[in-house]
Amino acid sequence: MTGFDTIVPALAEALEKRAYSVLTPVQEAVLAAELKDSDLLVSAQTGSGKTVAFGLAIAPTLLEGADRFARAAAPLALAVAPTRELALQVKRELQWLYASTGAGFASCVGGMDMRDERRDLQRGAHIVVGTPGRLRDHIERGSLDMSGLRAVVLDEADEMLDLGFRDDLEYILDAAPADRRTLMFSATVPRSIAGLAKRYQRSAVRVSTTEEERQHVDIEYRALSVAPSDRENAIINVLRYVDAKNALVFCATRATVNRMTSRLNNRGFSVVALSGELSQNERTHALQAMRDGRARVCVATDVAARGIDLPNLELVIHADIPKNREILLHRSGRTGRAGRKGVCALIVPHNVRRQTERLLSSANIEAEWAKPPSVEEITQRDRERILMDPTLTEPLTEDERIFAEDLLARHDPQQIAAAFLRLHTAGQTAPEELLDVAPPERKEKRRDDFTGGVWFSLSVGRDHNAEPRWLLPMLCRAGRITKRDIGAIKIRPKETHVELAPGCVEQFLAAIGPAGKVEDTVTIKRLEGEAAPAPKGRAKSYEKKSPEKKPYEKKPYEKKADDKKKRYKPGKAGADKPIKPDASPAPEKKPMVRLAVPLNPVAVPAKSEGTTKEKATLRLKKKPFVGKPYKGKKHRKGIRKPDAGGAGKQN
Numbered sequence: 001m002t003g004f005d006t007i008v009p010a011l012a013e014a015l016e017k018r019a020y021s022v023l024t025p026v027q028e029a030v031l032a033a034e035l036k037d038s039d040l041l042v043s044a045q046t047g048s049g050k051t052v053a054f055g056l057a058i059a060p061t062l063l064e065g066a067d068r069f070a071r072a073a074a075p076l077a078l079a080v081a082p083t084r085e086l087a088l089q090v091k092r093e094l095q096w097l098y099a100s101t102g103a104g105f106a107s108c109v110g111g112m113d114m115r116d117e118r119r120d121l122q123r124g125a126h127i128v129v130g131t132p133g134r135l136r137d138h139i140e141r142g143s144l145d146m147s148g149l150r151a152v153v154l155d156e157a158d159e160m161l162d163l164g165f166r167d168d169l170e171y172i173l174d175a176a177p178a179d180r181r182t183l184m185f186s187a188t189v190p191r192s193i194a195g196l197a198k199r200y201q202r203s204a205v206r207v208s209t210t211e212e213e214r215q216h217v218d219i220e221y222r223a224l225s226v227a228p229s230d231r232e233n234a235i236i237n238v239l240r241y242v243d244a245k246n247a248l249v250f251c252a253t254r255a256t257v258n259r260m261t262s263r264l265n266n267r268g269f270s271v272v273a274l275s276g277e278l279s280q281n282e283r284t285h286a287l288q289a290m291r292d293g294r295a296r297v298c299v300a301t302d303v304a305a306r307g308i309d310l311p312n313l314e315l316v317i318h319a320d321i322p323k324n325r326e327i328l329l330h331r332s333g334r335t336g337r338a339g340r341k342g343v344c345a346l347i348v349p350h351n352v353r354r355q356t357e358r359l360l361s362s363a364n365i366e367a368e369w370a371k372p373p374s375v376e377e378i379t380q381r382d383r384e385r386i387l388m389d390p391t392l393t394e395p396l397t398e399d400e401r402i403f404a405e406d407l408l409a410r411h412d413p414q415q416i417a418a419a420f421l422r423l424h425t426a427g428q429t430a431p432e433e434l435l436d437v438a439p440p441e442r443k444e445k446r447r448d449d450f451t452g453g454v455w456f457s458l459s460v461g462r463d464h465n466a467e468p469r470w471l472l473p474m475l476c477r478a479g480r481i482t483k484r485d486i487g488a489i490k491i492r493p494k495e496t497h498v499e500l501a502p503g504c505v506e507q508f509l510a511a512i513g514p515a516g517k518v519e520d521t522v523t524i525k526r527l528e529g530e531a532a533p534a535p536k537g538r539a540k541s542y543e544k545k546s547p548e549k550k551p552y553e554k555k556p557y558e559k560k561a562d563d564k565k566k567r568y569k570p571g572k573a574g575a576d577k578p579i580k581p582d583a584s585p586a587p588e589k590k591p592m593v594r595l596a597v598p599l600n601p602v603a604v605p606a607k608s609e610g611t612t613k614e615k616a617t618l619r620l621k622k623k624p625f626v627g628k629p630y631k632g633k634k635h636r637k638g639i640r641k642p643d644a645g646g647a648g649k650q651n
Helices: 009-017 025-030 050-063 084-097 114-123 132-141 157-162 166-175 191-200 228-242 254-266 280-292 325-332 350-362 375-387 398-410 413-425 446-450 468-479 502-512 538-543 550-562 613-621 623-634
Strands: 040-043 077-080 105-108 127-130 151-155 181-186 205-208 219-226 246-250 271-274 297-300 313-318 342-349 368-370 454-458 486-491 496-500 524-526
Touching: 009 050, 009 084, 025 040, 025 050, 025 205, 040 050, 050 077, 050 084, 050 151, 050 181, 077 084, 077 132, 077 166, 084 105, 084 127, 084 280, 105 114, 105 132, 114 132, 127 132, 132 166, 151 157, 151 166, 157 166, 157 181, 157 191, 166 191, 181 191, 219 228, 219 350, 228 246, 228 254, 228 313, 228 342, 228 375, 254 271, 254 297, 271 280, 280 297, 313 325, 325 350, 342 350, 375 413, 398 413, 468 486, 468 496, 468 502, 496 502
Parallel strands: 040 181, 040 205, 077 127, 077 151, 105 127, 151 181, 219 342, 219 368, 246 297, 246 313, 271 297, 313 342
Antiparallel strands: 454 496, 454 524, 486 496
């Protein structure tokens, strides 16, 4: 136990049982003597052993010098993870790490029966692991007692903030005791994580073991250039060539996951799906099938695969190119964990090659550019596996020797070897034929590649709605060529002339056969010499423009020009009388000036300012007008007070 002197003895014993010889850098960093009681903000790359690291870090705080836990009255530690799968994985890791301490565990994750979780909490648990939303529900319902917490761990804190769990995390941290230890583990430390740490941690110590220049050193990256229509075929060939114990295929959408799962299942692969539309029970069974060996391939989306740790995962395939470097590193980090080697393959169509190169450059990853495995390469790899099969070199038992002699006496040795070969390859799917891909770099223009091109004539033209967008795929599919092998396309009324590169002519003719059929109703034949030029008058017919109809634009303006003095439309009162803009209605007859006599204050209402001059004059001359509106309301017809007995309305 040379390297485990600073570890709690019970946990050091668990590490030895797991054949831990050395600790990872992040595990050694958190076990420093000066960090024993400090809050920690740890940043480390994916697959560096962060779960074991915080399990070792909080052990002295939870045990307080004892070898075993006493009976649990309330939880002592709380671990928060962003997804259900990661939370259950953290629980499994801590269970074997704390197996000798008698620790009780409880999980609180979404998708599970809340009543079972409540019963587990009531029985007593020293360590609780859960997702933010479900933990908050238990706190609000009073089923999770936070008063005895000594440590709170936030695993993948950056991912939890990205998924929108900030409010839930703040609620959980506010409910925890103020004198607790708070440990935050994250792949990166953005501004949001730094702000959260500043608010809820006490003089946190920053621990960083991330080496940006050496990301995922145990992963071999391969960028496989394919035709856009061969992506799924390339994935099948990669799975056949590598023959990994466990493989993970990442897709961008749920629809792509379902299509890829069906395709691989039809080709004989033992495959499971993992996406957000599945229930928690279905996702748990899918991961368990991968761990048990009942399934070898898992097709998943990014969100569903967050935090997945499969011990035998040797291959990661990016069916869809990741959107940014964080997603790329997260996907690739599922393999090459804890010192194990892994392979990461990116399926790169021609149209996204430049995008993929920029993505790899931003992530500081050097990938080997190559073609997907061909049929010949896969066949050769299968033969090598058979020759290296350990069953051929294992010593024979006495019963096996007797039976082998009987086989040799009855059958020819070659026949026995052929039978062994058939049994070995019986459950393997056949590899796919792939289109020849373009060279990795193409600096010259396409037109330079068609010096001395060969012309062909198609039996469809402009009269048959012929267009390059459906002619190109048809020619590539029928002649087994690529778009780069096709030069100029000249569409005529009755036929279409197509130029092909000289190097692909023989392959093209062999693929279409002597009949020259590219489709049921479309035939092609070779032309002697170059294609005839297109008719010159064609372009002018499309450039013909309709003349502008100016009389329709001038007609309304001429009508208005004849009637400039009319301010109003005919037919309205006062339309024939022009109005002077500066005229005012009889300013010399201002009643307020001529009738300035002492008045009864009751006769002039308080809101007389701003009224018209006619109404002001009427109020001045006729004082009884002040009470007239009230008399009118009192004697209005059709309104009467209801009788004491609730008589009906008056019609």
